Amino acid sequence: MQAHERGFFTEENSVEVVTGRNINAKDARLRAVMDVIIRKLHEAVKEIEPTQDEWFQAIQFLTAVGHKCDDWRQEFILLSDVLGVSMLVDAINNRKPSGASESTVLGPFHVADAPELPMGANICLDQKGEDMVIHGHIRDVDGRPIAGATLDVWQANDEGFYDVQQKGIQPDFNLRGLFRTGPDGSYWFRAVKPKYYPIPHDGPVGQLLAALGRHPNRPAHLHFILRADGCQPLITHIFDPDDPYISSDAVFGVKKSLLANFKRTNDPERAYELGFGGEFWDVEYDFVLAPARAGKGLA
Known part of the structure; x- marks a missing residue:
């Protein structure tokens, strides 16, 4: 019998006995991680x-969470999200x-290989929703x-x-696109005003939220992945600060720095230039990218 196997389990020494059995772990990181998890779980x-x-x-x-998982639905990620662990x-x-734009969660609806579009293109292909123009600079x-x-x-639709x-x-590829900045770092494109929506809540995680008196909604937002040579990639959102769920995002993805100004605009001349039929939403937001970490390229 090895020394680490001699402890008899009691309520008082449960952590020491259980973690002691892991002394021969082949991976030091795995042992360290499991020691913490065991200690916190027993506590x-x-x-x-x-x-x-x-x-x-x-x-x-x-x-039940495991049974709800399939190739499209990952209920354990959803559980991680609503517990704030993903964030x-x-x-x-x-x-x-300091000064760099903050990140937030990717979300489950990103699609690779969205078409690259000319600057100013309208990513709304079905012409449904309230017109919106988004513009700013990347520095x-x-x-x-x-x-x-x-x-x-x-983004989600209206x-x-x-x-x-x-x-x-x-x-x-409705409401999706890839844009590339010119020499001045500016960007702009047209879309429609997004709406809040619920995360999937027809499974055990939704039942947990209901039992806790919590709603399943995410406030209206647009998703961005920004990449540039010599910079860290940035996965983030911008949010509508007037959304009814802005202070209670079900997955805790909102950060104060990611609140944009969604301005309702009545400017017939500019609307005509943008190809809009009347009033529209004007959103201006600048992104600041952090320098790449030493030894790491683009993700």
């Missing part, structure tokens, strides 16, 4: 003191220097414009659905 159990029935209910809940992992892995942390930066953009959720209803 939680000792504080909560669940009944046998309550613990079995917890196991049944996690089993915490994102924050830890995307610490930015580095020293304020210099970044030429040749790419903006991969996508009913809160992405094109991939409504195959046969929305055109493919």
Whole structure:
């Protein structure tokens, strides 16, 4: 019998006994991670003191989460999202220097290989919704414009659905596009005003939210992935600050710095220039990219 196998389990020494069995782990990082998880889990159990029935209910809940997962639906990611863990992992892995734009979660509806469009193009292909123009500049942390930066953009429509959720209803690549900045680092494109929408809530995570008295909604936003030579890639959103769910995003993705000014505009001359039929929404937002980390290229 090896020394680490001699401990007999008690309520008091449970952490030491269980973590001691991991001494021969082949991966030091795995052992360190499991030591923390075991310690925190045992601390939680000792504080909560669940009944046998309550613990079995917890196991049944996690089993139901697993059963809800398939090639399209990842209920464990959804659980991570609503517990704020996804945003915490994102924050830890995307610490930015002062002045750089902040990141947020990617979300499940990004589609690779969206078409590259000329600057100013309208990404709304079905002409449904309230017209909107989005514009601004991409700069580095020293304020210099970044030429040749790419903006991969996508959004939900005015009913809160992405094109991939409504195959046969929305055109493919509706409200998606890739744009590339010119020498002055400016960008602009046309779209429609997005609407808030619920995360999937027909499964165990939705039941958990309901039991906690929480809604499943995400406030209206536009998604961006920005890339440029010599800079860290940025995955982020911009949000409508007047959205009814702006202070209670179900997945905690809102950051104060990502609130944009969605301005309702009545300017017939500019509307004509933009190809809009009347009033429109004007959104201006500048992005600041952090320098690439040493030894790391574009993701």
